[in-house]
Structures are given as structure tokens and as C-alpha cells.
Amino acid sequence: MFQRFALAFSFSLLASTALAADGPLQIFVSKADQTLTVYDGDTVVATTKVSTGKPGHTTPSGIFSILEKRKYHESNLYSNAPMPFMQRLTWSGIALHEGKIPNYPASHGCVRLPNGFAKTLFQMTERGAHVIITDDPVVPRQVTHANLFTPRLPIDDGGLLSDVELRPGRVEAALKPVEVAMNAVPPRSGAEAKLTIEEPPPLRILITRRTQRDVATDVQRLLNKVGFDAGVPDGLLGTRTIAAVRAFKEKHAVEKDGEILSKPFLAALYTEAGEDHPPMGQLMIRQKFQPLFSATVDIKEPEKALGTHFLEATDVDRFKRKAEWRGVTLDDHLAAATQKRLGISTPADDRDVFTAEAALSRIVIPDDVRARIETMLSEGSSITIQDTGLGPETGDGTDFITVTRSKPRV
Structure with a gap:
């Protein structure tokens, strides 16, 4: 998903001295610390000071990905202000780009990067790279759970896993569902038979509560x-x-x-109708910014919030059926009216209790849906778990964008 190479850094604001990325990178921005940190797995490969949105133009917190990259761009909103090495996070105007860093929030909502570093980061990333923006800093950790997906080989006849009803994403209701053809496994002709599989692009998986619609x-x-x-x-x-x-x-x-x-x-x-009970959850999949399919899942103890969690697959080995997952849990305070609408009586305000593992333990994914996902799983695939469904920033030409809400400070 990301270019793999080594670069030497000489910026005074950069903590690390070299980058050697072996897998998908994750970019984390802390508004409280005014910092950006790049992780390769558990390793910090780069960090820098930034300037986020000033009062009245606060940079939104949440889970984003890079939608568009331009070496030179001018703002459509603010008098054609220059935005060199722009990496767009939302179509509503939030981006990473080069700019002045006065050591305090000063932008109109974007994340400004220092000269030099903006160019380096631009060279490191590709469209689809994940960017996590939070108030206080968060650190990704390895997450292990039986409910996480593990890669498997495509089915022997190379056919489609068509037993799952395909549905378009809710925002793109006019789009037709898309079937995904998998590569065929060659006939087994003995111990020397070799299998060559072209890895599919990373999946974007959202698990959330079902909407009234x-x-x-x-x-x-x-x-x-x-x-x-x-x-x-x-x-x-x-x-x-x-x-x-x-x-x-x-x-x-x-x-x-x-x-x-x-x-x-x-x-x-x-x-x-001869069906068990109304399912509580929805699992949706996108790939290359386009919806693939949607399926229902169940959520145990639906009166409890799931919380907001982001996980990404690294070190995916299809033949050994292994994948490592790293992720973070984000602060996401649900308003009382939202909790009532969703039927939540216990909010996920304690991150020590409402962990990613706790959320995964409450999600029931049908076996046929799991099989379909695992034949398509590749390095850089991600899972977002949250309670509130598709937000307004998720639309045509985006991954699943989750904007989080901080708990009001007393």
C-alpha cells in the first residue's frame, strides 16, 4: 500500500534519523501536542510539529484516509491560499499540507506541516493511507482476538462467493453492487505444485449499528x-x-x-417470516474508495456502546493464514440524544473497559460473510468499529470516514 524505501532526514523537528518502511504506515496527529507521528508497526519512523485549526476552525478528530494528492494546490475556500504538497483527508476541505508552524493552532482546519517534511511525507504515502487525528496522543498496539479476520486462499474453482446478498453503501444508494472475482487456485498436481495469487487492494471494513432505514x-x-x-x-x-x-x-x-x-x-x-430476530449491526466493505457489499451482523448486549476503534492488518501471510492487527481506541463521546436514538444506555466513556477486544467479543459475523472477506484480505486492510453509522463525510470517492466527538471539558 505504501512505497517502501529508506530516506535520510535532516529536519530539526524530526525525531527519527531514517525511514525504512516494511509495511503499511499509520499517521497520527495529536491536536493537544500539535504533533504528527508516523508509525511502521510499533516503530516510530518520523515525527514533527504541526499546526492544526485555530478556535472557530477546529480540525476535526477521527479516522481519515488520504483521498487525493497534489504537489501544488490552491485553497478553494480561502482566497486561493497556497497549499503545497497537499494530501486531502475530506472533500469538505480538510488536508495535510505545507505551511507556517507557529507552535500553536493557527490554520483554518487543515494540518500544516513544516517545509521539507511536507514533501518527504508526500513521497512516503499513497492514496488510501490512514490518518488518525485525536486530541490527546494515542499509540497503536498489537491487537489479538479470535474474531479478527485471517487471510485464506481463494476457493478452488475460482468462482464467486455469491451466497451473500450484495448491497450498495447507504450513501451511494444509486450505485450498483459490485461482485469481486477471485483468482483461481491451480489444480493440485503434487507436492511441487505452486500457487500464484495476485493480492487484491486493501479492504476498508466498517462495523456499526444498523440505521432506521x-x-x-x-x-x-x-x-x-x-x-x-x-x-x-x-x-x-x-x-x-x-x-x-x-x-x-x-x-x-x-x-x-x-x-x-x-x-x-x-x-x-x-x-x-421464519427468521430469528432483527439483526443489530451492519458490516460494510469498500475497496479503492468504492462500495463492494454489505451484510448484517449481530451485536451482543446492544444497550452498551461499542466505542470507536481502528485496526489495520500488517504482515499478512495468506499461505500460513496469519495476519497481525494493530489498532487504537479513540475518544468518541455520544450526545444524550444520539444514545437514546441508538438505544444505548451505557456509553463507552471508559477506554480501559470498552477496548477493541471487548467490542470484537460482542460482534457476531456469519461464517459465509467471514469466508468472503478473508479470501480478499490483504496487507493494509482496515476495520473501523463504531456506533453511529455512516457520517456526512463518507460519500463518493472516500473510504469510511469517522468523525469523533470529544467529551466536553469541565
């Missing part, structure tokens, strides 16, 4: 299945769908309450 889409599908005409499953509660819901409730004596899609109604509908 996801639930409504399933309701429409199930109502049609059991003989109530709810129209095309589009997740919109129009008059046709509402009429079908009311007809189902009347026929099956579902108690009436203020909610159209009430819990008693959902339980009765899933039972009637």
Missing part, C-alpha cells in the same frame, strides 16, 4: 415475503409500507403503541 428495508422485504404488499424495499416508510405494517399488526394482534416499527411488531414479523 436498514431496519425499514428489512421490514419491507419480510412483509412482502409473508404476503403484505409493502412495495419495493427501499427503506422509506411511505404510505404503502405503513398500510402493510398496520395490516400485519391487525391480523396478528400486535399491541399498538406510538412506534410504527415497534419491538413487538418486529419480533412478530421476524417470527412469521
Whole structure:
């Protein structure tokens, strides 16, 4: 995913003296310390002072990736201000770029880099490189858990893993789902047979809670299945769908309450349709900034927040079925109204309790979905786990962008 080479640094603001990247790099920006740190696995390979957004133009915190790179760029928002060695993080105007570093937040929201270092970082990265922005500094660590994906060989006949329903990402509802063809395993002709596989581009995996529209889409599908005409499953509660819901409730004596899609109604509908229960989670996949497919997953103890976590696969060995995962847990304070909307009664405000491992233990991924992902897993693939679904920054030509919210300081 990233260019691998060695460079000598001579900048006074750079802590390390040389870079030799063996795997995907991770870039971390701390707004509290006004620093940027580049990691190769557990090793710090570069660090520098930066200048983030000043009051009124605060740089957003969260999980980003480099969407676009330009050696020279002029701001579309601020009087064509020069932005050399620009690396875009959002289409709304946040980027890494060369600029003045006055040792305090001074930008209009971008992350300014020192002269020289901006060029060096530009040469180190490729589109898709992850950039994590936080208030206080965070350090990636190795994460081990049975629920993490491990690479596996493609299926023997080279066919498609087509038993999982494909769905477009929610923001790109007009796009058609995309099937992914895997390379075929050559016939086994003895111990000397060799297998050559072209590694696919890294996956971007988001695991989050289902939205009301996801639930409504399933309701429409199930109502049609059991003989109530709810129209095309589009997740919109129009008059046709509402009429079908009311007809189902009347026929099956579902108690009436203020909610159209009430819990008693959902339980009765899933039972009637022969399905277990409404799934709580959604797993979505993108590759090269385009949606691949989406599948439902379950979340144990849904009344508890999952928290916000980012993990990236390194040292992926498909033949040994091994991958190392490194990640961080981010502060992400959910407003009371958001918690109520999501049905969360226990927020993930204690990072010592709501760890990445704790979140992974509560996520139930169907075996067929896991198999499909693991045949496509490659170095640099990432997983974002969070509670709030797709945000407004995730759209056409982006990875999954998660903007986090800091807990108000007392």
C-alpha cells in the first residue's frame, strides 16, 4: 500500500534519523501536542510539529484516509491560499499540507506541516493511507482476538462467493453492487505444485449499528415475503409500507403503541417470516474508495456502546493464514440524544473497559460473510468499529470516514 524505501532526514523537528518502511504506515496527529507521528508497526519512523485549526476552525478528530494528492494546490475556500504538497483527508476541505508552524493552532482546519517534511511525507504515502487525528496522543498496539479476520486462499474453482446478498453503501444508494472475482487456485498436481495469487487492494471494513432505514428495508422485504404488499424495499416508510405494517399488526394482534416499527411488531414479523430476530449491526466493505457489499451482523448486549476503534492488518501471510492487527481506541463521546436514538444506555466513556477486544467479543459475523472477506484480505486492510453509522463525510470517492466527538471539558 505504501512505497517502501529508506530516506535520510535532516529536519530539526524530526525525531527519527531514517525511514525504512516494511509495511503499511499509520499517521497520527495529536491536536493537544500539535504533533504528527508516523508509525511502521510499533516503530516510530518520523515525527514533527504541526499546526492544526485555530478556535472557530477546529480540525476535526477521527479516522481519515488520504483521498487525493497534489504537489501544488490552491485553497478553494480561502482566497486561493497556497497549499503545497497537499494530501486531502475530506472533500469538505480538510488536508495535510505545507505551511507556517507557529507552535500553536493557527490554520483554518487543515494540518500544516513544516517545509521539507511536507514533501518527504508526500513521497512516503499513497492514496488510501490512514490518518488518525485525536486530541490527546494515542499509540497503536498489537491487537489479538479470535474474531479478527485471517487471510485464506481463494476457493478452488475460482468462482464467486455469491451466497451473500450484495448491497450498495447507504450513501451511494444509486450505485450498483459490485461482485469481486477471485483468482483461481491451480489444480493440485503434487507436492511441487505452486500457487500464484495476485493480492487484491486493501479492504476498508466498517462495523456499526444498523440505521432506521436498514431496519425499514428489512421490514419491507419480510412483509412482502409473508404476503403484505409493502412495495419495493427501499427503506422509506411511505404510505404503502405503513398500510402493510398496520395490516400485519391487525391480523396478528400486535399491541399498538406510538412506534410504527415497534419491538413487538418486529419480533412478530421476524417470527412469521421464519427468521430469528432483527439483526443489530451492519458490516460494510469498500475497496479503492468504492462500495463492494454489505451484510448484517449481530451485536451482543446492544444497550452498551461499542466505542470507536481502528485496526489495520500488517504482515499478512495468506499461505500460513496469519495476519497481525494493530489498532487504537479513540475518544468518541455520544450526545444524550444520539444514545437514546441508538438505544444505548451505557456509553463507552471508559477506554480501559470498552477496548477493541471487548467490542470484537460482542460482534457476531456469519461464517459465509467471514469466508468472503478473508479470501480478499490483504496487507493494509482496515476495520473501523463504531456506533453511529455512516457520517456526512463518507460519500463518493472516500473510504469510511469517522468523525469523533470529544467529551466536553469541565
